[in-house]
Amino acid sequence: MKKLVAKVEVHDDKQKSKAMQVISGFGGIESLNMDMKDKKLTVSGNFDPIKVVNKLRKSWRTEMVTVETS
Known part of the structure; x- marks a missing residue:
């Protein structure tokens, strides 16, 4: 089980929705949450x-904040 926190430069709900849709296509993802205030x-x-962040970087400025493994 992994937990990734990434800062993604999305500016509105339409971009947020698109980013979450792109990520939901990856296998093995159990939950997604976007904090629009902090853009995390x-x-x-x-x-x-790494694959998730690289996919996001194709469309948005993305910075990996933390990765936890449990």
Whole structure:
């Protein structure tokens, strides 16, 4: 089980929805949450954090904040 927190430069709900839709296509993701105030996306599940961040970087400025493994 991994937990990724990434800062994603989304500016409105439409971009937020699109970013979450892109990430939900990855296998093994159990939960997604986006805090629009801090522009932080939290992803939990059994997935490759590097692939998720690289996919987001194709459309948005993205910075990996933390990755936890349990």
